[in-house]
Amino acid sequence: MEAILNRYRNLTVLLAVVAVQLGLLGYQVKGNGEVRLIRVWAVGAVTPLARVIEAGQSNIAGFFRDYFLLIGVRRENQRLKDDLDRVRMENQELRTELSTADRARALAIFQERSPSKTIAARVIGNTTGVSAKVVIIDRGTSSGVRKGMAVITPNGIVGKVTGAFPTASYVLLVTDPSFAAGVLSQQNRVHGTLKGQGNGTLIVDYVQNEQKVNAGEWFFTAGDDRIFPKGLPVGRVTLVRQGATRKELFVAPSGLGDGLEEVLVVVEGVHAEIPEIATAEQPVQLQEPPPAAPEIAPLRDGSPATDADRLVDRYRRIGEIEKHEYGGHGGRAPNFNVTVEPRAADAQPSPPAPGTKQAPEKQAAPEKQ
Amino acid sequence: MSDLGGGFREEFSQVQVKDKAPRFRIAALAGIALAAILFQVYVPRFIGQLSYLELPLLVTVYFSLMRSSPVAGLLYGACVGLAQDSLADNPLGMFGIVKTLVGYFAATASQRFNIENPGIRLVLSFFFFFFHQFFYWVLERALLGQSLDFELQRTLVIAVLNALVALPLFHILDKLKVG
Incomplete structure (x- = not known):
């Protein structure tokens, strides 16, 4: 047996190696076994190198890409500058033509309207x-x-x-x-x-x-x-x-x-009048007066209609009682706390206008007459 | 007497072959195999047209041819194949078995042919690539139960391309000989 193995040493090693790998394959295929450790080692060993290669490739490729991109950009930039110059020239020409056309039109209109x-x-x-x-x-x-x-x-x-x-x-x-x-x-x-x-x-x-x-x-x-x-x-x-x-x-x-x-x-040449300008002597057109308020409280003869009227009436009567002349020089201030008898017309006050409110009398300030 | 003479010639020829077999540094053997695998893993990501290159196979064929030792060839093929398997998405052993056989037969063939001849190298590279692809397909069908078609025409074309690449590659690898 040993002699046979020695004689067919190469073939024996081959069969042994293939058999081992077949066994490994069979283990993986039959038992659905994953030889995870070997793969982890392999991937772990390759990953750092892969990162280096990837980084180098990325940098080199980025450098060359940027380089060629810059070449392209330079050409593109030059082309765009040429286009821009051409468009600017065309734009300027068009503006000039437009301006010339506008002036010519204005000239023609003026020529038509001018008496000369x-x-x-x-x-x-x-x-x-x-x-x-x-x-x-x-x-x-x-x-x-x-x-x-x-x-x-x-x-x-x-x-x-x-x-x-x-x-x-x-x-x-x-x-x-x-x-x-x-x-x-x-x-x-x-x-x-x-x-x-x-x-x-x-x-x-x-x-x-x-x-x-x-x-x-x-x-x-x-x-x-x-x-x-x-x-x-x-x-x-x-x-x-x-x-x-x-x-x-x-x-x-x-x-x-x-x-x-x-x-x-x-x-x-035909003489023409100098155009007039707007002056203060010119007639002024006034606007129409605004429309009347839709609802106004009816006034009664001699009676105050609003709170302000009643307040003015009260102060006037205080002035009469205190013998004080509003706006006059000298004299002392009237006593605004004096009791004033209400007028007979105020005994039955009219209903306030919509939106008005009866304000307390003490809160109002005296008004100059 | 004649048996004795035949045995002597055989032994002499083996010694002569062993003595003539070039030697490589272990680092070169491992480094080149690793570089070939990494090339196959990463380079096609950037240059898709290079995905047809089976550099680990070519490296296995080269070193097996150079060593002229079937055991060394099959062990080198097994190592390269298993390393390739560990980074591939298939069960461990598929490339290992195929490259083991390739290494064995390449080393055996080197004892029969003049491996320094570029034409021989071209034909052997073409043959072993085709053998590699065919046997891998057989294993896929037999062991993994995958019913894939064997694209003969495409395989032949890629085999020619790999053989053409093998010539300059082998010429470069010849520079790594140390003895």
């Missing part, structure tokens, strides 16, 4: 002078523009044509120091001469100190300069100062508000 005959023009450039406030418009003599014509916008006057060429014209702005025009204040009808100063502010000269001009008051063209028809808005007074002999009036031009792109050249 005007032609629309577009500002296409500035002149090369440093101090001169002159712009170039795209309408010239071929369109009917002549030197000396007024240039306006719906918001107010802009300037006057100082040079007319076949296809373009020079417009001297109201802010130019050499500009002058007759103006009239809206509220007090004070005449003056509008002058530019070379900056964004205008002055109204030749207004006497005695004349009344308020800050915030509007000035309109007076129509006496043969350039601007009467009734065009000029600007609002921002500052009023008393000068040596004449007032110093500063006016913010209203026609140069938000940039200057489209203007109207007044070909045939």
